[in-house]
Every structure is written in C-alpha cells, then in structure tokens.
Amino acid sequence: MNPLKTIAAIGAALMIMSCSQKAAEEAGASYIGPANLSIPDGKMTPEVLLSLGRLSDPQLSPDGTTILYGVSYTSIVENRSCRNLFVCNVDGSSPVQLTSDGQSISAARWSYDGKTIFFLQGAQLWKAAYSDGKLGKREKLSDVKEGISDYLLSPFQEKVIYVSTVPSHVTSPADSDPALDKAQAYVTEDLMYRHWDHWVTEIPHSYVASLEEGIITKDNSIDILGGPEVKFELPLEPYGGAEQLCWSPDGRFIAYSCKKLSGKEYAFSTNTDIYIFCPETGETKKISSAGGYDTNPVWSPDGQHLAWMSMERDGYEADQIRLAVADFLPYADGEAEGRTLLPFLDEVRYLKGFDNNVESPVWTFDSSTIYFSALYSDGVQGIFRTSVDLSAPELVTPKDAWYDFGSPFGILDDGTLLATWCSMDFPTELVAVKNGELVPITKENEHILSQLTEHKTEKRYVKTVDGKDMLTWVLLPPDFDDSKKYPAIEICLGGPQGTLSQGWSYRWNYRLMCSQGYVVVLPNRRGTTAFGQEWCEQISGDYCGLNIQDYLSAAKMIKAEPYVDKIAACGASYGGFSVYYLAGMHGNVYDCFIAHAGIFDEEYMYYETEELWFPNFDNGGLREYSYKKGQMGPAGDGITFGGMQQAGSPWSNAPKAVRHYTKGSPKVNVAAWHTPILCIHGMMDYRIPYDQGMAAFNAAQLMGVPSKLIVFPQENHWILKPQNALFWHRSYFEWLDLWCK
Numbered sequence: 001m002n003p004l005k006t007i008a009a010i011g012a013a014l015m016i017m018s019c020s021q022k023a024a025e026e027a028g029a030s031y032i033g034p035a036n037l038s039i040p041d042g043k044m045t046p047e048v049l050l051s052l053g054r055l056s057d058p059q060l061s062p063d064g065t066t067i068l069y070g071v072s073y074t075s076i077v078e079n080r081s082c083r084n085l086f087v088c089n090v091d092g093s094s095p096v097q098l099t100s101d102g103q104s105i106s107a108a109r110w111s112y113d114g115k116t117i118f119f120l121q122g123a124q125l126w127k128a129a130y131s132d133g134k135l136g137k138r139e140k141l142s143d144v145k146e147g148i149s150d151y152l153l154s155p156f157q158e159k160v161i162y163v164s165t166v167p168s169h170v171t172s173p174a175d176s177d178p179a180l181d182k183a184q185a186y187v188t189e190d191l192m193y194r195h196w197d198h199w200v201t202e203i204p205h206s207y208v209a210s211l212e213e214g215i216i217t218k219d220n221s222i223d224i225l226g227g228p229e230v231k232f233e234l235p236l237e238p239y240g241g242a243e244q245l246c247w248s249p250d251g252r253f254i255a256y257s258c259k260k261l262s263g264k265e266y267a268f269s270t271n272t273d274i275y276i277f278c279p280e281t282g283e284t285k286k287i288s289s290a291g292g293y294d295t296n297p298v299w300s301p302d303g304q305h306l307a308w309m310s311m312e313r314d315g316y317e318a319d320q321i322r323l324a325v326a327d328f329l330p331y332a333d334g335e336a337e338g339r340t341l342l343p344f345l346d347e348v349r350y351l352k353g354f355d356n357n358v359e360s361p362v363w364t365f366d367s368s369t370i371y372f373s374a375l376y377s378d379g380v381q382g383i384f385r386t387s388v389d390l391s392a393p394e395l396v397t398p399k400d401a402w403y404d405f406g407s408p409f410g411i412l413d414d415g416t417l418l419a420t421w422c423s424m425d426f427p428t429e430l431v432a433v434k435n436g437e438l439v440p441i442t443k444e445n446e447h448i449l450s451q452l453t454e455h456k457t458e459k460r461y462v463k464t465v466d467g468k469d470m471l472t473w474v475l476l477p478p479d480f481d482d483s484k485k486y487p488a489i490e491i492c493l494g495g496p497q498g499t500l501s502q503g504w505s506y507r508w509n510y511r512l513m514c515s516q517g518y519v520v521v522l523p524n525r526r527g528t529t530a531f532g533q534e535w536c537e538q539i540s541g542d543y544c545g546l547n548i549q550d551y552l553s554a555a556k557m558i559k560a561e562p563y564v565d566k567i568a569a570c571g572a573s574y575g576g577f578s579v580y581y582l583a584g585m586h587g588n589v590y591d592c593f594i595a596h597a598g599i600f601d602e603e604y605m606y607y608e609t610e611e612l613w614f615p616n617f618d619n620g621g622l623r624e625y626s627y628k629k630g631q632m633g634p635a636g637d638g639i640t641f642g643g644m645q646q647a648g649s650p651w652s653n654a655p656k657a658v659r660h661y662t663k664g665s666p667k668v669n670v671a672a673w674h675t676p677i678l679c680i681h682g683m684m685d686y687r688i689p690y691d692q693g694m695a696a697f698n699a700a701q702l703m704g705v706p707s708k709l710i711v712f713p714q715e716n717h718w719i720l721k722p723q724n725a726l727f728w729h730r731s732y733f734e735w736l737d738l739w740c741k
Helices: 007-013 019-026 046-051 263-268 510-515 533-537 546-559 574-583 602-608 613-620 655-663 666-672 691-702 722-740
Strands: 054-060 066-075 080-089 105-110 116-121 124-131 134-140 150-153 159-167 202-210 221-223 245-247 254-258 273-277 284-286 294-299 305-310 322-327 359-363 369-376 380-387 417-422 429-434 437-440 456-463 469-476 486-492 519-523 564-572 592-596 677-682 707-712
Touching (some): 046 510, 054 080, 054 417, 080 105, 150 245, 245 294, 254 294, 254 305, 263 613, 273 294, 294 359, 305 359, 322 369, 486 546, 486 722, 519 546, 546 574, 564 574, 574 592, 592 722, 602 613, 602 655, 666 691
Parallel strands (some): 486 564, 564 592, 677 707
Antiparallel strands (some): 054 066, 066 080, 105 116, 159 202, 254 273, 305 322, 369 380, 417 429, 469 519
C-alpha cells in the first residue's frame, strides 16, 4: 500500500538503510563501474536488468550549459550498488565522469555561480571546486553525529537547510537504566512506532546552519521545529526529503510542509500543512489547512507566489493531488528591513478543471508559468503547464508519445524543457522537449539495450462488466508469431491507487517478462489514477468488487486470443491482495499465481499495519472525521475511540466496513483455493507485515494446493539488495515456467 508519492520522493524511498548505516557499509569499498555485457542471443535476463546504470537527480548549471547528474552501477558479486557523478553539455555532448569513488555520492548541487559542486557522501556535506569537467580538492563542511540525509542550499549559499534526526518517543532499556546497554527492546505507549521498514527510534528534523562559520554541527544550527523535544517529522516519513522545504528567493524565509501530529492522531491523519519559518526571528506562520496532504512548496522566482501540491480530504492519501497557489503581498517602500514574516492573501486558489494528479510543480524564471507532470487518460505521464492564475493546463509533451516524463529540471532561454523520461523499454534518461519534439540527451544504457531483440507493445481497450472501456497494455514476446502458443502474465497493480503507464521498474519489469516468452497484460483497472478521480476512487470500500472483475475481463480477453495458452496472475502489495482474492473465486481462469507482499487477512492487517488512515478510509469508505473528543464525523457511522472515528475498523458497524471484513478479505474464500501459488514477503515490511504471506502459504498447504513460500529477512516492501533481487527474479520465472510452460 503506497502513501503519497512524488517523483523526487520515490528515489529517496529506495534507500533500505539510513545514511549513516550505508556510509559505514561503503567506507573503503571498491569502485563499481558500468557493465560491459555481450548478449549474443538478444534475450533480456535478470542479470541484464541488474547490470543497467541507474541515472538520477539531474541539475542544470546556473549558466544553462551543463547538466550534473548521478549514475548508480551494481555489483552482484559485492551485493551492492555505488553512485558517482557525471556532467554533460545540455545537448548530451562531451559527457565526463567526475568521480570514481567506492562510496556513493548523492544530492549533488551547483553553487549559484557554477564554480562549486556541493554533495553528500558518508552522510556528511562536502563541496569541491568545479572547472572544465573536473572537480578540485574536496572540503568537508559538516560533522553532524547523527548524519545528514538531505540538504537545501540558500539562494546565495551562505546558509543551508539539512535533514538529520532526533530521538523519538520509542525508547530502549538503556534510556531508563544506562547499565542495561546490552539489553535490546523497543518501548512505546503510543502508535506510529514503526514506519515502512524500521522502528521509529528517531525522527527527521530539519536544521538551518551557516556555511560561513566553520564546520556544521547541531550545536551551531537552528532546529526549524524548535528542538528535539518536538516529536513532529520534517520532512515527512517515510519518503520525504528536501523537496518538502523551500527557501524564499531573498533567503529570508523557509516554506515547509509538516504534519504537526503524533501518536494516534498521526496514525489516522494525512493533514499536512504548509508553514513559513523565519530563521532570523524564529517565527512560524501556517498558510494552508486544506485537510489532507499539502506538500512540496515551491517559491516563485519573484517571491510573490508559493505553489504546492494539495489534497482536500484528511485521512485519504489517494485523494486528488491539486496544484495550489498562495500570493504574497509585496513589500511597501522601506518596509522590507523591518518586516518579519511575509503577509499573504488569505485565499488559496487551486487548479480547476483538471481531473488528474499534479506532481512536482516548477516555475519559469519570470514567475508567469508553472510546469508540472501528471498521468492522464492516454495512460502515460506527460508535462503540462498553466499560468500563475491557474488557467486550464496545456499538455506540452506529444500526446501520442508512449513515454513517462518527469517535470522539467531546467528551462532554457529558447523555451526548451530539460526533463527525464522512460518507458517500458528503457530506464530513466534525460531528454529535451522543444516545440513538441523530443531530443534524447543521454543514452546511458544504449550499449546494452541495443543488443536486445525488440518486441511489440499494443494499446487496447477492454470492455468491463459495467460497459466501460479499460485501457490495457499488451506486450508481445520478441519474434512474436501469432501461429504459435504463448503463456501470458496478467499484472495486478499495487497501491491500490496507481497507474500501469510507461514506467520502468527493476522488479516488475515488463520487457524482461515478455523477453522470457510471455504475453504480458497490464489492465488499468478501477483505482488507477490516470483516468479521473471517479475511476480512481471507486475502489475505496470495494476491494472485492469491480476492480476484481476488471482483472477477469482482461484475462478473458487475452485468453480468447488463439496464440495464448495458459495465464498467470501476479502482483505485489494490493496486487498481492488481488492475487489472493482471485485465487478463491476465479474458477479456472488462471493457471498459477504469484503474490509478493500481499494482504491475506484484512481484519488482522488492520491490527498490525502502521499507517491506519489507509485501512480506515479504504475499508470503511469514511470521507471525513473529527479529532474533537466525542464528536463523530459527518458520515455518522462507525465508533469513536480517543476522540477519533474509526469507521473503517473491523469493529465498526459502517456498512462498507462490515461488507469488507466479512466478504472482502481473501481469507474468506480460502476453501476454494485450488491453483498453484507462490507467496513472497520481506520480513522488514511493516506496511504489510510478512506474516500475511506466511498465513496465505499455510492456508494453501492446508488446502492441498501446490505452493511455495519465500521470505527475505533483510528486505522490506521491495527487494533491493542485488543478490536478493536476482534470486527473486529467478524464483519468479521458475514458478511461472513450471506451471505455464
């Protein structure tokens, strides 16, 4: 189950360990460079997938001539990846590798004059002079005991915001008795004691420090939230980074997003607001209260506007992400020096007439236009623009382009946009978008991808049981021959909200799947986000309903093709729930199943997951609730506990909750299981704990169903370590081949 995501945050989420742990692991490690593979048969394999370089975090130089970016390379033998820095001209020419370290370098940023590059390494901040494609001597800028995970330079680099940690409310035996330093236990008296893949023994705080007054430590830094006794997160866990904070153009103020709740209130709420902080005075002012997530503030270059991403409803993390803008009153003559917090217009305006989710807003230099990326009804992610008054947005990437684009990281003087792009056929690269034309900038993996045999992708529309058209991608194997028989894989999407677009994945890689001789079917069933909020939201409270029928409709469509023989259903997270549910009611549509990190028992899942707003909304259909003691939400059903309504709980009498727990949990139909099933789970998965996978496997065994269980003790909701990933892929295809070939 996925919380609010942004493009920038997704990359941060792929860090399985804290910065300090990773730094210790990599210290003294050897350099890992690009793979040099020969693929004579043209077949993509898991080994080929893991050999690809992973490009990320492009940064345009202040003079608009050079792009700074990072690439991670993987060593299966060493069971790790390592990231180094590169530069190239804006047209992709003259690429240069700046570093060849054995310890990863991240978050590289230009100085305002382009003569210095700042970066993180070993969980500390560094800088080095840059000239003509070369880095000079490196200078360490920080010595923060807890480490630095991200940072944000002020406009003229005299100050920096950095992210570190403070102790949480979860304690250990040594906190009460220092003599018990060898005892290991977690102690808590409130909720939100786990997050995603770790126990919350520490929480992120953001600090302001000078870059002109010696080595940075917490002793010479300002905690934006006020100090370690404040148990709020800044940035928000588990995905958040420096994109949740923004300096004003004059460097006097900091906008940030924060959910100022803790414990049970935090566990049930998504109410994150935008605040303005003045480092000079310590004052803080809230400027938003939409109800749900308000995140990722971005100041306009003229300082008169602030844009951010906003959800309207509290407790619903898949609500539509709107573009919001607040205007600031300009200073009167002579007022600037004496004024502290900027005044703003009370009315916050939102982008109207756009029924899709806005991601990563970016201002033009003249503050007149905002660019953003969004998934839309063509089943891809494009780049849009709107004016500062939030007029109807315009798509600027080609409408018929089967690619996913990230928001621009640079806008050139001639209007050219610099962005990232990817598809089901290639991982993230850099591209220029000019007058609707697409010009590749980088081709990091061309030496590998050019050796692979091409395949065909089709875009189809499948009729659903209620007569709607469902966009479904179909990938055909290389050298496809419609006179032959092929097995098929139907992908059950996680989320449950998300979209099967033209994205690239290092686990659910559809090009890899079709290269193994499978027809791959990707139905954008109810709950996907690219087709309007009504289509997206229908799934909430109806897990066992129309979206399950959507899967069956797509499976029957592909099985009707003369070239398809057997079919498997595979999915992770909510996709794993879908697999477990289909196993008990599909009849004989599918020939085998694979569920990764799936939900088997919805009732028990509610009791053990960490972010309770998710099951509370989706399992009971609750739209609003109140934290005022004794006051129930407008829905008028469910019960209250500690002043909070829990209409989606297993003990609720709300009709949707009763239906969900009595009829909508996969365990209900386990007696009808008869199809071979593989259950995979990570033991560090605290969103959907691994005993859900064990329970499903145990049930299959007791039903006499051919089944297999794989548990990864060091993995979370994803499988990240290279050798574990390789074993995952091999096991995945071994199971499919056993029952479908």
